[in-house]
Amino acid sequence: MRKALNLENINKSYGAIQALRNINLTISDGEFFSLLGPSGSGKTTCLKVIAGFEAPDNGDVVIFDQEVTNIPPFKRQVNTVFQDYALFPHMNVRQNVGYSLKVQKLKGPLIEKSIDEILEVVNLTGYDFRKPSELSGGQRQRVALARALVNKPKILLLDEPLGALDLKLREKMQIELKNIQRQFKITFIYVTHDQQEALSMSDRIAVFNDGKIEQVDTPANIYSKPINSFVADFIGTTSIFEKVSAMKLFNLDSAFSVRPENVLIFDTEKDLIGINKNEYFIANGTVIDCQFQGSHLKITFSTDANSKLSAFKSLEGNINQIYDVNSKHLIAWKRSDITILNE
Amino acid sequence: MNNFFDSFSNFAFRNKNFIFLSFLIIPLLWLGVVYLGSLLIFLGHSFFHLDGFTGQIVYEFSFKTLLELFSSPANIDILIRTVVLAACVTVGSAIIGFPIAYYMAKFTSPKVKIFLFIAIMLPLWSSYLVRVYSWKLILAKEGIINWFFEKLNLEWLLDSILSTPVIGGPSLSISYIGMFLVFTYIWLPFMILPIQASLERVPNSLINASHDLGANKRQTFYKVILPLALPGVIAGSIFTFSLTLGDYIIPYIIGTSKFFIGQAVYTHQGTAGNIPLAAAFSLVPILVMVIYIYCAKRMGAFDAL
Numbered sequence: 001m002r003k004a005l006n007l008e009n010i011n012k013s014y015g016a017i018q019a020l021r022n023i024n025l026t027i028s029d030g031e032f033f034s035l036l037g038p039s040g041s042g043k044t045t046c047l048k049v050i051a052g053f054e055a056p057d058n059g060d061v062v063i064f065d066q067e068v069t070n071i072p073p074f075k076r077q078v079n080t081v082f083q084d085y086a087l088f089p090h091m092n093v094r095q096n097v098g099y100s101l102k103v104q105k106l107k108g109p110l111i112e113k114s115i116d117e118i119l120e121v122v123n124l125t126g127y128d129f130r131k132p133s134e135l136s137g138g139q140r141q142r143v144a145l146a147r148a149l150v151n152k153p154k155i156l157l158l159d160e161p162l163g164a165l166d167l168k169l170r171e172k173m174q175i176e177l178k179n180i181q182r183q184f185k186i187t188f189i190y191v192t193h194d195q196q197e198a199l200s201m202s203d204r205i206a207v208f209n210d211g212k213i214e215q216v217d218t219p220a221n222i223y224s225k226p227i228n229s230f231v232a233d234f235i236g237t238t239s240i241f242e243k244v245s246a247m248k249l250f251n252l253d254s255a256f257s258v259r260p261e262n263v264l265i266f267d268t269e270k271d272l273i274g275i276n277k278n279e280y281f282i283a284n285g286t287v288i289d290c291q292f293q294g295s296h297l298k299i300t301f302s303t304d305a306n307s308k309l310s311a312f313k314s315l316e317g318n319i320n321q322i323y324d325v326n327s328k329h330l331i332a333w334k335r336s337d338i339t340i341l342n343e
Numbered sequence: 344m345n346n347f348f349d350s351f352s353n354f355a356f357r358n359k360n361f362i363f364l365s366f367l368i369i370p371l372l373w374l375g376v377v378y379l380g381s382l383l384i385f386l387g388h389s390f391f392h393l394d395g396f397t398g399q400i401v402y403e404f405s406f407k408t409l410l411e412l413f414s415s416p417a418n419i420d421i422l423i424r425t426v427v428l429a430a431c432v433t434v435g436s437a438i439i440g441f442p443i444a445y446y447m448a449k450f451t452s453p454k455v456k457i458f459l460f461i462a463i464m465l466p467l468w469s470s471y472l473v474r475v476y477s478w479k480l481i482l483a484k485e486g487i488i489n490w491f492f493e494k495l496n497l498e499w500l501l502d503s504i505l506s507t508p509v510i511g512g513p514s515l516s517i518s519y520i521g522m523f524l525v526f527t528y529i530w531l532p533f534m535i536l537p538i539q540a541s542l543e544r545v546p547n548s549l550i551n552a553s554h555d556l557g558a559n560k561r562q563t564f565y566k567v568i569l570p571l572a573l574p575g576v577i578a579g580s581i582f583t584f585s586l587t588l589g590d591y592i593i594p595y596i597i598g599t600s601k602f603f604i605g606q607a608v609y610t611h612q613g614t615a616g617n618i619p620l621a622a623a624f625s626l627v628p629i630l631v632m633v634i635y636i637y638c639a640k641r642m643g644a645f646d647a648l
Contacts, residue, residue: 051551052554052555053551053554053555072554072559073551073554073555074554074555074556074557074558074559078555079556080552080555082548082551082552083548086546086548086549086551086552087552088549088552088553088567090570090571090643099553099556099558099566100556100557103557103558103559103562103566104557147556148555148556151556151557
């Protein structure tokens with residue numbers, strides 16, 4: 001597979017703050033790649049380094065085998081969809097979308113044809129002569145996307161493009177973005193802090209924390225095999241048992257995490273008949289919170305060793321099921337379902 | 344009694360217009376009657392005329408004075424001279440002011456920005472007359488500019504500049520070049536500050552977006568930064584243009600013996616007692632500004648607002 005992007009030992013500081021620490025990353029051509037992390041973790045800085053808005057303190061940026069570290073953004077074959085869309089307020093939709101073609105001094109009819117085509121792709125035909133101020137958030141988002149795509153970049157950078165949209169629109173745009181990516185067969189590098197978004201759209205994810213990349217892997221592997229407690233905690237809901245608790249409760253010499261959907265809840269010892277106790281970890285839990293979440297209940301327990309644990313209980317059949325706060329239960333999960341965490 | 348105040352305050356809270364009106368009535372009267380009213384009365388005088396024989400104002404509606412203004416070549420000269428100089432000063436201020444404003448808005452640290460603000464405002468806090476007179480000394484034949492050219496053995500250059508017809512003169516302090524320099528210096532803050540404010544409102548992400556879409560720095564400047572800063576440039580030019588149109592002190596101190604609108608107004612209403620003609624002269628800057636702003640609006644200068 002051809003390499004679309006290669007970051008080698010990238011470091012970047014702003015004064016005393018180190019935004020990127022020794023970033024190494026390889027992204028293949030045609031991949032949908034997400035940079036995921038909490039705010040301030042360096043993912044947006046990383047995107048700016050790729051786009052060329054920020055120069056790294058050291059390290060190399062290689063785009064399609066061409067070293068571009070010191071090449072200005074307007075000479076790179078990447079385009080960006082900005083978080084605030086950055087549409088030119090004094091230009092209408094057509095002028096915004098055609099901007100990159102116009103500055104290349106392409107022929108008029110060619111520009112018009114390209115604009116028409118891309119507006120159709122993003123479903124904005126008919127909005128040609130509106131100003132950005134006359135568009136809704138979702139429409140502005142589409143203009144920003146069309147403007148970045150019209151030039152047929154080799155890599156499209158997206159900086160939290162759906163952050164400002166409401167949930168319904170966001171889910172719709174996620175599907176559209178994915179479709180556009182398949183249709184255009186270009187590499188998407190997608191910055192987000194929303195782990196659900198990253199999991200559902202990406203081919204691979206890099207999890208950022210404090211300027212470092214913690215883990216690079218497929219969504220399934222990131223979810224089921226988090227490499228450390230940060231990744232386990234950041235992706236999805238998870239319960240982490242510190243080494244001390246793990247030792248005390250289960251005589252296990254390592255911290256581990258367990259997903260709430262893998263936790264079973266039993267009312268009494270008698271109910272444990274039928275499960276193989278050698279295959280399971282079993283603990284006493286006291287309910288400290290019980291939330292209704294539509295298809296399931298999310299129940300938070302405190303355990304004997306001062307650890308908290310979340311469990312999902314499916315509500316099939318009995319929609320009015322409830323767990324009283326302070327009631328005591330037995331909680332169990334398969335030994336094979338835990339993830340051992342390396343500190 | 345309490346009840347009365349209570350219901351009064353309830354009424355005032357529900358009727359926002361009542362509150363606005365009670366607060367605004369005095370400033371509105373000031374603006375409407377004292378300011379605009381007297382201005383209109385004065386300008387209205389341009390429709391009266393002076394009886395050439397008695398020297399009395401004839402209070403009859405006629406276009407005599409206006410015709411006199413626009414038919415006398417001497418008056419036309421004054422108008423053209425003033426408008427052309429005002430235009431030159433405006434363009435000069437914009438060319439000097441824009442880079443300073445751009446630097447202030449996009450490249451300085453907050454501390455340097457405050458320093459620059461003070462540096463730009465400071466001259467405005469000293470007397471206008473003092474500043475103009477100091478320029479008179481700087482530009483004079485015995486002044487520092489002449490001395491500097493002499494030391495560099497470049498007197499011939501200064502002399503050849505001054506011997507240029509129309510804009511030259513016996514010395515910098517008695518020439519249009521000198522007036523241009525002094526006007527530009529005096530009005531520059533009024534150009535820099537609005538441009539700076541409008542550039543401040545251009546998000547950096549727009550500049551990044553332009554670069555990202557393949558526009559180099561020059562293209563980005565002409566297609567994104569300048570159009571978005573244009574309302575600021577226009578606002579600044581309204582200041583410099585109208586202030587130059589109306590000023591009579593700089594032409595008086597630095598200028599040649601040729602009149603500008605301000606001097607004409609001053610002489611006609613003071614010495615000559617010809618208030619109608621003075622009023623007619625005053626009408627011109629207002630007309631010019633109206634036309635200028637109208638054209639600027641038609642050309643889309645305020646679209647980015």
